[in-house]
Amino acid sequence: MTAIRCVNLVKRYDGKPPVDAVRGLNLTVERGECFGLLGPNGAGKTTTIEILEGLLRATSGEVEVLGLRWGRNDDAIKQQIGISLQETKLSEKLTVRETVTLFRCLYRQGISPDLALAQVSLEEKADARVGKLSGGQKQRLAVSCAIVGDPQLLFLDEPTTGLDPASRRQLWDIIRNFRDQGRTVLLTTHYMDEAERLCDRVAIVDHGQVIAQGTPRELIASLGGDHIVEIGLARDGHDLSAVASSLGRLPKVSSAQLENGGIVLSVQDLHLVLPAVLAELDRLGGNLDSLATRQASLEDVFVKLAGRHLSDEEGTEP
Amino acid sequence: MSAVHSPPPTASSDRDSAPRIWHSPMWQLVVARLREFVREPEAVFWVCGFPVVMVVALGIAFRNKPVEQVTVDIVANGPSATAAAEALGKNERFVSRLLSPAEARTHLRTGKTDLVVAPLTPATTAADTPSPSTSGVAPRYRYEFDPTRPESVLARNAVDDALQRAAGRRDVAESENVELNEPGARYIDFLVPGLLGMSLMGGGLWGVGFVTVDMRIRKLLKRFLATPMRKSQFLAGIMVSRLLFMVPEVLILLVFSRYAFDVRNHGSFLDVAVLVVLGGFTFSGIGLLVASRANTIEAVSGLMNLVMLPMWMLSGIFFSSERFPDAVQPLIALLPLTPLIAMLRGVMLEGASLVGYGPQILQLLLYGVVTFALALRWFRWT
Ligand SMILES: Nc1ncnc2c1ncn2[C@@H]1O[C@H](COP(=O)(O)OP(=O)(O)O)[C@@H](O)[C@H]1O
Numbered sequence: 274m275t276a277i278r279c280v281n282l283v284k285r286y287d288g289k290p291p292v293d294a295v296r297g298l299n300l301t302v303e304r305g306e307c308f309g310l311l312g313p314n315g316a317g318k319t320t321t322i323e324i325l326e327g328l329l330r331a332t333s334g335e336v337e338v339l340g341l342r343w344g345r346n347d348d349a350i351k352q353q354i355g356i357s358l359q360e361t362k363l364s365e366k367l368t369v370r371e372t373v374t375l376f377r378c379l380y381r382q383g384i385s386p387d388l389a390l391a392q393v394s395l396e397e398k399a400d401a402r403v404g405k406l407s408g409g410q411k412q413r414l415a416v417s418c419a420i421v422g423d424p425q426l427l428f429l430d431e432p433t434t435g436l437d438p439a440s441r442r443q444l445w446d447i448i449r450n451f452r453d454q455g456r457t458v459l460l461t462t463h464y465m466d467e468a469e470r471l472c473d474r475v476a477i478v479d480h481g482q483v484i485a486q487g488t489p490r491e492l493i494a495s496l497g498g499d500h501i502v503e504i505g506l507a508r509d510g511h512d513l514s515a516v517a518s519s520l521g522r523l524p525k526v527s528s529a530q531l532e533n534g535g536i537v538l539s540v541q542d543l544h545l546v547l548p549a550v551l552a553e554l555d556r557l558g559g560n561l562d563s564l565a566t567r568q569a570s571l572e573d574v575f576v577k578l579a580g581r582h583l584s585d586e587e588g589t590e591p
Numbered sequence: 592m593s594a595v596h597s598p599p600p601t602a603s604s605d606r607d608s609a610p611r612i613w614h615s616p617m618w619q620l621v622v623a624r625l626r627e628f629v630r631e632p633e634a635v636f637w638v639c640g641f642p643v644v645m646v647v648a649l650g651i652a653f654r655n656k657p658v659e660q661v662t663v664d665i666v667a668n669g670p671s672a673t674a675a676a677e678a679l680g681k682n683e684r685f686v687s688r689l690l691s692p693a694e695a696r697t698h699l700r701t702g703k704t705d706l707v708v709a710p711l712t713p714a715t716t717a718a719d720t721p722s723p724s725t726s727g728v729a730p731r732y733r734y735e736f737d738p739t740r741p742e743s744v745l746a747r748n749a750v751d752d753a754l755q756r757a758a759g760r761r762d763v764a765e766s767e768n769v770e771l772n773e774p775g776a777r778y779i780d781f782l783v784p785g786l787l788g789m790s791l792m793g794g795g796l797w798g799v800g801f802v803t804v805d806m807r808i809r810k811l812l813k814r815f816l817a818t819p820m821r822k823s824q825f826l827a828g829i830m831v832s833r834l835l836f837m838v839p840e841v842l843i844l845l846v847f848s849r850y851a852f853d854v855r856n857h858g859s860f861l862d863v864a865v866l867v868v869l870g871g872f873t874f875s876g877i878g879l880l881v882a883s884r885a886n887t888i889e890a891v892s893g894l895m896n897l898v899m900l901p902m903w904m905l906s907g908i909f910f911s912s913e914r915f916p917d918a919v920q921p922l923i924a925l926l927p928l929t930p931l932i933a934m935l936r937g938v939m940l941e942g943a944s945l946v947g948y949g950p951q952i953l954q955l956l957l958y959g960v961v962t963f964a965l966a967l968r969w970f971r972w973t
C-alpha cells in the first residue's frame with residue numbers, strides 16, 4: 274500500500290529572481306519502508322518534505338499522503354503523521370517530559386510521553402531542562418515529539434545533520450525500530466552512508482528532480498560495477514583521457530572518468546579487473562603514482578549522474 | 592530499544608484517547624507558557640518589579656511637598672531692592688537673593704531661580720503714567736520669568752501678590768481655601784489607575800508580541816502548525832497565558848500603592864478585576880495582530896512602539912486627556928487605552944459602577960475580538 278504518492282511536483286518561490294526549488298518531482302513511498310531523499314544542499318529536499326507535510330503549498334503537482342489530500346483531509350492527515358523539521362528550537366525552559374507532554378496533548382490519540390521518551394532512550398533526561406541537552410539528545414527529543422502522537426508516517430528532515438557518529442547511530446536505531454513496527458519513514462539526508470545503511474529505498478534528488486530511485490543496492494548496481502578503482506598517474510605528458518578511454522574498454526570496466534587529475538573506474542569482479550588494468554597501463558607506458566580501490570557507494574552514483582560530489586553546493590552547474 | 596520481533600509496549604497497549612486526561616491543547620499551552628515564564632527570572636522581575644519602581648518614582652516625584660518653595664532673585668539696584676527683599680522675607684515660602692542683573696539673568700536661564708525681580712526707579716514711572724498714588728511714590732517692578740515653566744509662572748504671580756500687598760493693596764473679594772490632600776484626591780490617586788492601564792497595555796503588547804515573534808524565529812510556530820492543534824486554540828492559549836501574567840502585575844501595583852501611598856479603591860474590586868481582564872484581553876489581541884506577520888524582534892518592537900505611542904501621549908496616563916483640543920477628542924476616544932483608563936478612574940476614584948460604561952466596555956471587547964479575528968486570519972506560521 275502506498276504511503277506517499279507525489280506526481281510532477283513543482284515549487285517555485287516567488288521573488289526576485291524566482292527560485293524553482295522543485296521541478297517536476299515524482300515519488301512513491303510504500304507503507305512500512307524507510308525512504309530517503311538523498312541530495313546535496315539546495316537540491317529541494319526540505320521544500321519537498323514540507324509540501325508533503327502540508328506546511329508549504331505546491332505550485333503544481335499532485336500529492337497524496339496516506340491516501341488523503343491536503344486541503345481536504347488536513348486533520349485526518351495531521352493526526353497520522355509525525356514530523357521533525359530541519360531546525361526547531363524547542364523551549365529551553367521546559368523539561369523534556371513537559372515538552373513531550375505538550376505535543377502529546379495536541380493529538381487525539383497517542384502513546385504516553387514516558388513511552389515516547391523511552392523509545393528514544395531519553396528516560397533519564399525526562400526531568401532535565403531542554404536547554405541542558407546535547408545536540409544529539411535534542412534531536413532525539415524532536416523525534417520523541419514526532420512519535421508521541423503515534424503516527425503511521427514519520428517525516429524527518431536531516432535528522433542527523435551536525436551530530437557526532439555515536440549519536441547518529443543511535444538515531445538510526447530509533448528510526449529502524451519505528452520502521453520495524455510496520456510504519457513508514459520519509460527522511461532527507463545529504464549523507465550517503467546514512468541513506469545506504471538506514472534506508473530501504475532512496476531517491477537521489479538534484480536540482481529539484483529525482484535523478485535516480487531504488488534500493489541502495491540497485492542504485493549501486495546501476496553503476497555497472499560494485500567497486501571503484503582510483504588511479505593516479507605520474508605527470509609525464511601522457512594524454513590522460515586517452516589512457517582513460519582505453520582502460521574503459523577493458524572487460525568488466527563499466528565506466529572510466531577523469532577526476533581531480535586521476536582516473537576513476539567503476540568495475541565488477543575486482544580480482545579479475547585489477548591485473549588487466551595494470552597490464553594495460555604497462556602497455557601504454559603509464560607510470561603509476563597511486564592506486565586505490567573501494568566499494569562503490571551512493572556517492573559514486575550521484576557523481577556519475579550529477580557530475581559532481583554530494584558535498585558540492587547546488588548552483589555549480591555541471 | 593527492544594528487539595524487532597517483540598516490539599516495545601507501544602501503540603495499542605499504551606494508547607489512550609481520553610481527552611479528559613490530556614487537557615485541551617489550549618490549556619496545555621497556557622501551562623507551558625506559565626512554566627517558561629516563572630523559570631525566567633528577568634521576566635518575573637520586569638512584570639512584578641517594574642510597576643513598583645514606577646509607582647515609587649512617580650510617587651516621590653509628585654508627593655505632597657510640605658510648602659512649595661519659590662526661589663526669587665532680586666536685582667540689587669538700590670534701596671527699593673532691599674525693601675522688596677524685606678517684604679518677601681516675611682513669608683518663608685520665598686527664598687530670595689540680591690544679585691547683579693547679569694547673575695540673576697543667568698540663574699533664570701539655567702533654571703536655578705524661578706523669577707527675577709528688577710525694581711525700577713519710580714521717577715521714570717511718574718513720567719510715563721500719571722500715578723494716582725498719594726502716599727509718596729509707588730514702587731515699580733519688572734518681572735522676568737519663563738512662561739513655559741509652570742513654577743516660574745507660579746512664582747511670578749505669588750511674588751507679585753506679596754509685593755502688591757506690601758505696597759498697600761487691599762483685597763476686595765473675600766476668599767476661602769480648601770486644600771485637597773486627603774487620600775482619594777491627590778495626584779497619586781489619579782496616577783495609579785493610569786499606570787494600571789499603561790501596564791495592561793504594555794504587558795499585553797510586549798508580552799504577546801515578543802513571545803510570538805520569538806516562537807516564529809525558532810520555527811516553533813511552524814512545528815505547531817504541523818500538529819492537529821487548531822490555530823485558534825494556539826492563539827487563544829497565548830492570550831490567556833498573558834492574562835494570567837497580569838494577575839501578579841496588577842496585584843502588586845495595587846497592593847503596593849495602597850500600603851506605600853494609601854491609594855484606595857473607592858469602587859468595587861470586582862469591577863476593577865473585570866476591567867483588568869477586559870484590558871488584558873483587548874491589548875493581548877492587539878499584540879497578536881501586531882505580531883501576526885513580523886519576522887524579527889526589531890520589526891515587532893517598532894510596530895508596537897508605533898501602536899503604543901499615541902496612547903502613551905493622548906490617553907490620559909499622567910494627566911487628563913481632556914486637556915487636548917476638542918478637535919482631537921474623538922480620535923483620543925477611539926484609542927482603546929482611553930476608555931480603559933477612564934473606567935479605571937471612574938471606578939477607583941469615584942466609586943462608579945461598570946453598569947454605566949456599556950459603550951466603553953463594548954468598544955474594548957470589539958477591539959479584542961476584531962484584532963483576534965484579524966490576527967487569526969493574517970497570522971504567519973512560518
Ligand atoms: N523560502 C524560500 N524562498 C526562496 N527560496 C527558497 C526558500 N526556501 C528554499 N529556497 C531555495 O530553494 C532551493 C531548495 O532549498 P531546500 O528545499 O531548502 O533544499 P535542501 O533542503 O535540499 O537543502 C534552494 O536553492 C533554496 O535557496
Ligand SMILES: [Mg+2]
Nearest residue numbers: 318319359431
Ligand atoms: Mg534542507
